[in-house]
Amino acid sequence: MTANSHEPFLAGERIAKLSVLTLLIIGVIELLVGRLSLSLGLSADGVTSLFDALVSLIVWLGLHFSRRRPDARFHFGYQKVETLAAFLVAISMIGVAIYIIFVSYLKFLDPRPISYPSIAMVTLLVAGFLSMYRAIQMRTVATKYGLLSLRTDANNSIKDATASFVIFVSTLGSSLGLLELDAVGGIIIGIYILGVAYVAIKEASLILLDACESPEMTSELTTALKTLSGISDIVSIKLRPSGRYLTGVVTVTVAGSETVADTERLRKEIRDIISRILEPVEDITVVFRASQDG
Numbered sequence: 001m002t003a004n005s006h007e008p009f010l011a012g013e014r015i016a017k018l019s020v021l022t023l024l025i026i027g028v029i030e031l032l033v034g035r036l037s038l039s040l041g042l043s044a045d046g047v048t049s050l051f052d053a054l055v056s057l058i059v060w061l062g063l064h065f066s067r068r069r070p071d072a073r074f075h076f077g078y079q080k081v082e083t084l085a086a087f088l089v090a091i092s093m094i095g096v097a098i099y100i101i102f103v104s105y106l107k108f109l110d111p112r113p114i115s116y117p118s119i120a121m122v123t124l125l126v127a128g129f130l131s132m133y134r135a136i137q138m139r140t141v142a143t144k145y146g147l148l149s150l151r152t153d154a155n156n157s158i159k160d161a162t163a164s165f166v167i168f169v170s171t172l173g174s175s176l177g178l179l180e181l182d183a184v185g186g187i188i189i190g191i192y193i194l195g196v197a198y199v200a201i202k203e204a205s206l207i208l209l210d211a212c213e214s215p216e217m218t219s220e221l222t223t224a225l226k227t228l229s230g231i232s233d234i235v236s237i238k239l240r241p242s243g244r245y246l247t248g249v250v251t252v253t254v255a256g257s258e259t260v261a262d263t264e265r266l267r268k269e270i271r272d273i274i275s276r277i278l279e280p281v282e283d284i285t286v287v288f289r290a291s292q293d294g
Contacts (some may be wrong), residue, residue, distance in 0.1 A: 002095030004149075006145075007120045008145030008146070008147060010067070011141050011144075011145060012058055012059075012063040012082075012141055012142070012147045012149075012150045013063045013064055014147065015137055015138050015141050015150065015206065016056050016057075016060035016063060016138075016150065016153065016180065017060055018137075019056035019060075019134055019153065019157070020053050020056045020057050020060065020061075022130060023049050023050070023052050023053035023056060023160075024049075024050065024053045026046075026127045026130060026131070027046045027047070027048075027049030027050035027052075027053060028046070028050075028141055029046075029048045029123060029127070030042055030043070030045050030123060030124075030127060031043060031044075031046035031047070031050075032047075033119055033120060033123045033252060034046050034120070035113070036116060036119070037060070037114055037115045037116040037117065037119055037120040038112065038113075038114060038115045039114045039115075039117075039120045039171060039182075040103065040107050040112075040174075040182065041104075041107070041167040041171060041182040041183075041185065041186055041291075042120050042123065042124060042167060042171070044103045044167075044186060045124070045127065045160075045163055045164055046102055046166055047099070048096055048099075048100065048160065048163065048177070049127070049131075049160060051092070051095075051096050051099075052096070052156055052157070052160055053154060054092070055089050055092050055093070057155055058085050058088050058089055058092070058149075059085050059086075059089060059149045059150060059152075059153045061085065061148050062081050062082045062084060062085020062086070062088075063082055063085070063147065063149065063150070065078050065081040066078055066079050066080075066081045066082040068139065069168040070186055074232060076127075076247070079282075080207070080208065082147060082149050083149065083204050083207045083208055083241075084153045084204075084208065085149040085203035086151075086200055086203075086204040087201060087208065088151035089149060089152050089153060089156065089200065089203065090152060090196075090197045090198075090200035090201040091201070093156060093159075093193050093194075093196070093197040093200070094193075094194065094197045096143075096193060096235030097190045097191070097193035098190070099190070099195065100163075100186050100187075100190040100193070101186070101187055101188055101190035103186065104182075104183045104185075104186030104187045105187070106183075107182055107183040107186065108180055108183030108184070108187075108282045110185065111151055111174070111180050111253055112179065113169060113174065113179065114174050114175060114182075117171055117172070117174070117175035119189065120171050120173050121168050121172060121175075124164045124165070124167055124168040124171065125164070125165075125168055126161075126170065127160075127164045128161045128162075128164030128165045129161070131157050131158075131160035131161035131164060132157075132158070132161035132238045133248075134157050135154050135155075135157030135160070135161060137239050138151075138153055138154035138157060139151065139158075140149055140153035142154050152196075152200040155200070155224055156193075156196065159189065159192060159193050159196060162189065162192065163186075163189040166185040166186075166188060166189055167182065167185050167186070167189075169181070169185060170182040170183075170184065170185035170186070170209045174188075177291075207241045210240040210241070211241075212240055212241060212246070212248075215243055216235050217277065217278065218239070220235060220277055221237055221250075221273070221274065221277050221278070222234045224273050224277060225250070225252065225273060226272060228266060228270065228273075230254055230255065230258060230262060230265075230266050231252050231253070231254060231266065232254060232255060232291045233252065233284040233291075234250075234251075234252055234253075235251040235252060235255040235287075235289060236249075236250075237251075238250075239251050239278070246278050246282065246284075246285065247281075247282050247283045248284055248285070249284070249285045249286075249287060250270060250274070250284060250285070250286050250287070251286075251288075251289060252266075252270070252286070252287070252288060252289070253285040253288075253289050253290070253291050253293060254264045254266065254288050254289070254290065255290075255291050256290040256291060258288075263288050266286075266288070267286045267288075270284075270286050271284060271286065
């Protein structure tokens with residue numbers, strides 16, 4: 001892995017570490033204010049923030065280990081650790097969702113008034129805006145470098161912000177006498193989290209199973225390679241995701257009269273075309289077969 005290939009993971013690590021620190025501070029403050037105000041919704045949001053700090057820690061560790069070079073045990077490197085981290089994060093999100101729905105259900109059965117609602121609402125607004133700002137930062141880095149685990153964490157941060165705003169509304173409603181609103185808001189957030197987790201698990205699972213669902217990309221690559229002089233046919237194009245990169249094997253048919261210099265020229269031209277069409281590419285093996293007619 002080159003120095004440039006380390007850049008995405010380093011950028012992801014920096015924002016993930018910042019996320020851990022921010023969530024810890026938010027979680028502790030929400031728990032303290034929630035205990036003071038007797039707001040179950042705010043306390044639940046605090047527990048969720050602390051749990052999400054653990055999620056960001058998992059993402060950071062995944063990105064950190066993804067930078068390791070290939071060794072005797074992992075010949076293709078550790079880049080899929082980042083995808084595995086995304087999978088674990090999504091599983092963790094399911095646990096958070098179940099917790100929120102359960103607590104909200106209990107609150108719905110036994111709604112209680114909130115003490116110091118103004119303090120609780122200010123805390124929720126600050127937590128919501130901080131989470132949203134953090135989510136925008138992470139999503140920007142995740143989109144720029146194609147980091148699945150960080151994108152999942154960014155979606156989780158959007159959930160945090162949404163939860164804080166929803167609980168703010170429910171707290172406001174509770175202070176006006178609509179005590180059940182706090183529980184309804186929590187249930188809505190829990191369902192939303194389950195949806196985000198489902199999408200993340202599906203995407204991470206496909207990558208871990210080497211799925212490469214892009215027939216249009218393969219077709220475009222086949223058409224482009226057939227234009228090269230010296231190639232008789234495209235036997236197969238096999239691609240697999242490895243973290244944020246694509247690797248694979250391209251097998252082509254060439255005339256039996258091709259020299260070593262000719263095949264090396266073709267190999268370079270093939271890789272140049274692949275690099276233009278596929279982004280980002282880590283390693284593509286080109287296999288030549290002699291034409292039966294040659």
